[in-house]
Amino acid sequence: MRNCIASKSNRVIKAGIGYTVGNYLLKGINFLTVPLFTRIMSTADYGTYSIYMTYDGIISVFIALALHSTLKNAKYEYKERFNEYLSSILIIPLIVLSSLLVIVNLFSGSFQNLLDLNRIVLNILLCHSFANAIIMIYNGKVSLSYRYQDFLKISLVNTLTNLVLSLILMYTLFINERYMGRIIGSALPMVCIAIFIYASSFRKEKPRYNKAFWRFAVSYSLPIIPHGLSQIILSSFDRVMIKSMVGVSQAGIYSLGVNIEELVKVTTTSLDTVWGPWFYEKMAAGDHESIKKFSTYYAYGMFVLLGCLMIAGPEIILIMGSATYQDAKYVVIPLLCCTYFTFLYTIPSAIEYYYKKTHMIALGTMGAAVLNIVLNYFAISSYGYQAAAYTTLISYAAYFVFHYNIAKRIAGKQMFNTNAILGFVAGILLINVFSIWLVEYFWIRLIVGCSFLLINLFIAWKIIYPQVKAISKKGQAQ
Numbered sequence: 001m002r003n004c005i006a007s008k009s010n011r012v013i014k015a016g017i018g019y020t021v022g023n024y025l026l027k028g029i030n031f032l033t034v035p036l037f038t039r040i041m042s043t044a045d046y047g048t049y050s051i052y053m054t055y056d057g058i059i060s061v062f063i064a065l066a067l068h069s070t071l072k073n074a075k076y077e078y079k080e081r082f083n084e085y086l087s088s089i090l091i092i093p094l095i096v097l098s099s100l101l102v103i104v105n106l107f108s109g110s111f112q113n114l115l116d117l118n119r120i121v122l123n124i125l126l127c128h129s130f131a132n133a134i135i136m137i138y139n140g141k142v143s144l145s146y147r148y149q150d151f152l153k154i155s156l157v158n159t160l161t162n163l164v165l166s167l168i169l170m171y172t173l174f175i176n177e178r179y180m181g182r183i184i185g186s187a188l189p190m191v192c193i194a195i196f197i198y199a200s201s202f203r204k205e206k207p208r209y210n211k212a213f214w215r216f217a218v219s220y221s222l223p224i225i226p227h228g229l230s231q232i233i234l235s236s237f238d239r240v241m242i243k244s245m246v247g248v249s250q251a252g253i254y255s256l257g258v259n260i261e262e263l264v265k266v267t268t269t270s271l272d273t274v275w276g277p278w279f280y281e282k283m284a285a286g287d288h289e290s291i292k293k294f295s296t297y298y299a300y301g302m303f304v305l306l307g308c309l310m311i312a313g314p315e316i317i318l319i320m321g322s323a324t325y326q327d328a329k330y331v332v333i334p335l336l337c338c339t340y341f342t343f344l345y346t347i348p349s350a351i352e353y354y355y356k357k358t359h360m361i362a363l364g365t366m367g368a369a370v371l372n373i374v375l376n377y378f379a380i381s382s383y384g385y386q387a388a389a390y391t392t393l394i395s396y397a398a399y400f401v402f403h404y405n406i407a408k409r410i411a412g413k414q415m416f417n418t419n420a421i422l423g424f425v426a427g428i429l430l431i432n433v434f435s436i437w438l439v440e441y442f443w444i445r446l447i448v449g450c451s452f453l454l455i456n457l458f459i460a461w462k463i464i465y466p467q468v469k470a471i472s473k474k475g476q477a478q
Helices: 004-025 034-040 045-066 067-089 089-105 108-115 121-143 147-170 178-204 211-222 224-245 248-285 289-310 313-320 323-354 357-382 388-412 420-437 442-477
Strands: none
Touching: 034 289, 045 089, 045 108, 045 178, 045 224, 045 248, 067 089, 067 121, 067 178, 067 211, 067 323, 089 108, 089 121, 089 211, 089 388, 108 121, 108 224, 108 323, 147 178, 147 211, 147 289, 211 224, 224 248, 224 357, 224 388, 248 357, 248 388, 289 323, 289 420, 289 442, 313 388, 313 442, 323 357, 323 388, 357 388, 420 442
């Protein structure tokens, strides 16, 4: 029994590392190669590509129908019929994609005017969004069995083909329209991966319409679609507003800060892939004590990571962008602060997913998205594009507070350490103020940043690690 528990713990840790690396390769390719592409592309081209990716995120929500969110519950609901369930629901995105292709091509003029994209790019966008949707579903599937190796293989293929194909296209066919080369270079590998996922899934289990499966999937996932859409608006729509209110070059500069924020979100998303199944197991076992303790350690670890990155924000911009992008240092710090609230949301939202209260998730996210749009409209026009980073920070803070309180109401008690989380929130906001205040003073930030890191490493080693070790030994003994 003891060896079984230890083995399971090691598998969870390995899976967490594996998904983090895989997501950096798959989702992070657009961000890991930022230093290269910001030096190849103009701020206008970079802004156009970033806005294309915003549309990609929005449309993939509609194509996916949030079906990936159903997999954890479906695994418990259907057990040995899970592969049959997965094969059946994969028919749904194909139907949605076909419908959208017909509609967009019938009314291409209207969509071109609305999105400021030509017809070819519109069709590429739909196929790219479809591929993203399928990969989200695939990621959800392999995470349930901690099969991170499969995800890593696909991630590596996408990384290499994305980078190489983009560079070839940008220096050959699209030397005068480099945003186009980047778009095709990003989309084509993803589409090929999606085709491979379909072929693999349908080979194992023939796709069949199943009314019970579809009803379960759609009834669970539909309330989450507004949530997913609102998340995209929260994280990306400010770029669209900056483009229309200020200019595409400013949208490109702001996008660099957003892309660095998104790179860090890859870490939080990857860890959530492991946190989710672990949380479900502990809830099913009634082990609320472990949830409270480990969620505190989890929040502390991300506080230290993001605190260090915020202090080093201006230097990250210096490395990631050319001289024309250096104003992004004023937005990257509050945007990284936003990421902490985005991460914190995943802790209480696990309760909402566990109890299938997905309508509450959508309600909170929609409210935060509306707040963000309203604040952006007034702040950007009054204070310039950099103000969008602070309106987004306010919106994400409200977003977390709403879900934290809703989770308490659903569970009937507070499942997390509120005092500790309030302390982390106060700390991250103070680091935000400090980093902005000393944005031009490298040596002061370096000294403070190193001190902050060393102190927290000492705390982790001398206080937190012995506690985690003691809890693990207690679990093995039982």
